Amino acid sequence: MAFSNAKLLSSEPLVEEEARWIKLVKLAYKDAHGTARTWESAERRTRPRSGSIDGVGIFAVLAKPSGPELVLQKQYRAPIDAVCIELPAGLVDEGETAEQAALRELREETGYVGAVSETSPVMFNDPGFCNTNLRMVHVTIDLDLPENKRPKPQLEEDEFIEVLSVPLAGLWDECKSFESQGYAIDARVGSLAEGILVAQQFKL
Amino acid sequence: MAFSNAKLLSSEPLVEEEARWIKLVKLAYKDAHGTARTWESAERRTRPRSGSIDGVGIFAVLAKPSGPELVLQKQYRAPIDAVCIELPAGLVDEGETAEQAALRELREETGYVGAVSETSPVMFNDPGFCNTNLRMVHVTIDLDLPENKRPKPQLEEDEFIEVLSVPLAGLWDECKSFESQGYAIDARVGSLAEGILVAQQFKL
Numbered sequence: 325m326a327f328s329n330a331k332l333l334s335s336e337p338l339v340e341e342e343a344r345w346i347k348l349v350k351l352a353y354k355d356a357h358g359t360a361r362t363w364e365s366a367e368r369r370t371r372p373r374s375g376s377i378d379g380v381g382i383f384a385v386l387a388k389p390s391g392p393e394l395v396l397q398k399q400y401r402a403p404i405d406a407v408c409i410e411l412p413a414g415l416v417d418e419g420e421t422a423e424q425a426a427l428r429e430l431r432e433e434t435g436y437v438g439a440v441s442e443t444s445p446v447m448f449n450d451p452g453f454c455n456t457n458l459r460m461v462h463v464t465i466d467l468d469l470p471e472n473k474r475p476k477p478q479l480e481e482d483e484f485i486e487v488l489s490v491p492l493a494g495l496w497d498e499c500k501s502f503e504s505q506g507y508a509i510d511a512r513v514g515s516l517a518e519g520i521l522v523a524q525q526f527k528l
Numbered sequence: 529m530a531f532s533n534a535k536l537l538s539s540e541p542l543v544e545e546e547a548r549w550i551k552l553v554k555l556a557y558k559d560a561h562g563t564a565r566t567w568e569s570a571e572r573r574t575r576p577r578s579g580s581i582d583g584v585g586i587f588a589v590l591a592k593p594s595g596p597e598l599v600l601q602k603q604y605r606a607p608i609d610a611v612c613i614e615l616p617a618g619l620v621d622e623g624e625t626a627e628q629a630a631l632r633e634l635r636e637e638t639g640y641v642g643a644v645s646e647t648s649p650v651m652f653n654d655p656g657f658c659n660t661n662l663r664m665v666h667v668t669i670d671l672d673l674p675e676n677k678r679p680k681p682q683l684e685e686d687e688f689i690e691v692l693s694v695p696l697a698g699l700w701d702e703c704k705s706f707e708s709q710g711y712a713i714d715a716r717v718g719s720l721a722e723g724i725l726v727a728q729q730f731k732l
Contacts, residue, residue, distance in 0.1 A: 329562045337544055338552035338568055345568045346657065348542040348552055353606040356534045356688040364542055364549045365607035366570035366658060383722065385730075392730050401655040402557040403569035408655045445707040447718035450653040450660050451605040451612045453550065454570060458715070460722060484560040493732040495723075503649040511662070514651035515716045518587065518664060519699075519723015520732055526589075526596050528697040528724055 327407045327484070330400035345369055366454040372418045377446055378456050380426045381512050382412040384438055384463045386489050393489040395434055395465070396513065400484060406508040409499070412487075413458070426461035434487045435475025438463035449511070460512070496521040531611045531688070534604035549573055570658040576622045581650055582660050584630045585716050586616040588642055588667045590693050597693040599638060599669070600717065604688065610712040613703070616691075617662070630665035638691045639679025642667035653715070664716070700725040 340347070351363045371378050384395040394411075401408045414429035416422065423440045430438050442462035449456045465472055479485060490498045495517035499509050522528070544551070555567045575582050588599040598615075605612045618633035620626065627644045634642050648664035669676055683689060694702045699721035703713050726732070 327560050329558060330560045331558055333556040333558060333564070335553045335555050338554040340541055340543055342554070343552055343568055346552060346570055348547055348550060348570070349539045350542040350546070351539050351606045352537040353604075353609070354533060354535055354537060355686065356531050356604060358533045360537070361606075361686065363606035364547055366550055366552070367607075368657065383726075385726075392732075400557075400560060401652075402555045402565075402567035403571075403657065403659045404652055404655045404661070405557070406655075408652060410655070444718055444722060445703050445713045447713050447715040448605075448608055448612060449715050450658070451608045451610075451614070451712065451714060453572065453607065453660055454654070454658065455607045456654050456657055457608070460718065462722075462726075482559065482563075482565065492726065492730060499649050508655065509649045509651050510655060511651040511653050511715060512719045514648055514664065515719030516723040516726075518648060518666075519720040519725075520727045521723075522587075522589075522666075522696065522720075523724045523727030524732060526696060528596075528728060 327398065327400055327486075330407070330484070332402060332405040343369075368456055370415055372416055374418060375416055377416055377422065377459055379413055379415045379458045380422050380429065381458050381460045382426045382430050382463055383460050383516070384412060384430055384434070384436065384465055385492065386465050386467060388467065392492045394492050394495060395436065395487065395489050397433065398486040398488065398507065401508070404508055406506075408508040408510050409502050409513055410510040411512055422459040423461055426463060430463060432478050433485055435477045436465045437469060437471045438465045492520065531602065531604055531690075534611070534688070536606060536609040547573075572660055574619055576620055576624075578622060579620055581620055581626065581663055583617055583619045583662045584626050584633065585662050585664045586630045586634050586667055587664050587720070588616060588634055588638070588640065588669055589696065590669050590671060592671065596696045598696050598699060599640065599691065599693050601637065602690040602692065602711065605712070608712055610710075612712040612714050613706045613717055614714040615716055626663040627665055630667060634667060636682050637689055639681045640669045641673060641675045642669045696724065
């Protein structure tokens with residue numbers, strides 16, 4: 325995919341009246357001593373009214389004879405003007421569970437059909453800065469299933485995603501290598517890699 | 529610490545002219561096909577002019593005879609109106625390296641004096657939503673050092689942080705337990721826990 329075409333052209337202040345997807349809020353709160361304080365925060369406007377989470381991340385593992393591989397994707401992200409190495413992910417639609425959203429997004433973005441094995445607690449992406457959050461859904465992909473032989477993503481017209489997979493055991497080194505090639509690393513991918521690294525280092 | 533006092537009182541739209549810490553931007557970009565598109569993004573106003581990262585996270589390990597323990601902290605976060613389980617972290621000051629910021633913040637927030645063992649690639653917290661990022665700095669804390677016998681945090685007047693540590697090997701179960709007690713889980717902590725869990729599950 326010719327990601328090299330993608331690039332930032334300009335950045336300008338976004339005024340409240342024009343913003344459709346995100347917003348800034350001014351929060352008034354009492355701190356642990358009961359003192360009144362304020363805080364500035366960013367929020368999505370798209371969180372389902374019925375739900376408490378914005379999205380899901382999908383930790384999808386290909387069970388290969390050579391060892392488990394993690395499904396990753398490359399996607400240009402305008403906020404950071406870079407192609408980012410990420411887990412498959414997406415926003416939760418009104419009325420969907422985290423698991424339903426995860427299997428739907430996995431199929432749309434990668435073409436793979438998976439089975440859910442575990443769901444994480446709600447995780448907050450940057451809780452000093454914004455309220456965005458997700459659940460990570462763990463999915464196993466059986467490569468012997470006919471529908472997983474030649475997975476066909478069903479992307480929207482404005483989505484450009486390249487799917488790849490890397491050995492789970494070497495994720496930290498893969499992240500360092502991706503960065504040296506000019507890719508950005510999503511924090512979920514990087515922190516997963518760190519967890520695997522320290523489990524190996526400390527023989528956990 | 530009486531975190532139970534802390535709570536959100538109100539939330540209202542924040543207008544551009546009043547915002548001091550964060551901002552919204554409207555981005556114009558070309559996608560992978562060369563088509564002109566726009567995107568909405570949130571940013572911090574505090575990123576050092578000389579640097580490319582907002583902050584650092586600190587993966588600090590206490591080398592205990594019973595096994596390695598991870599330093600965590602509890603902090604009320606107004607954006608999510610909850611007490612969040614996080615790694616020590618902080619913004620980078622003008623002219624500081626990631627490692628200098630990490631050792632300074634660790635000392636201020638926890639009182640511990642550490643030694644850096646590893647620095648992560650730059651990680652992006654939520655690259656479809658904002659440009660905030662960090663490097664994770666891995667720090668080892670030698671509990672035999674006199675200054676680590678009775679660590680004394682040096683918090684600012686408006687900082688309320690409780691420091692704790694949990695066994696690294698059981699971090700996933702600890703996260704589930706914290707959530708069941710009403711705490712929120714920061715994504716770096718949760719993803720680290722996932723990495724350790726899958727390393728154990730897949731014997732990586």
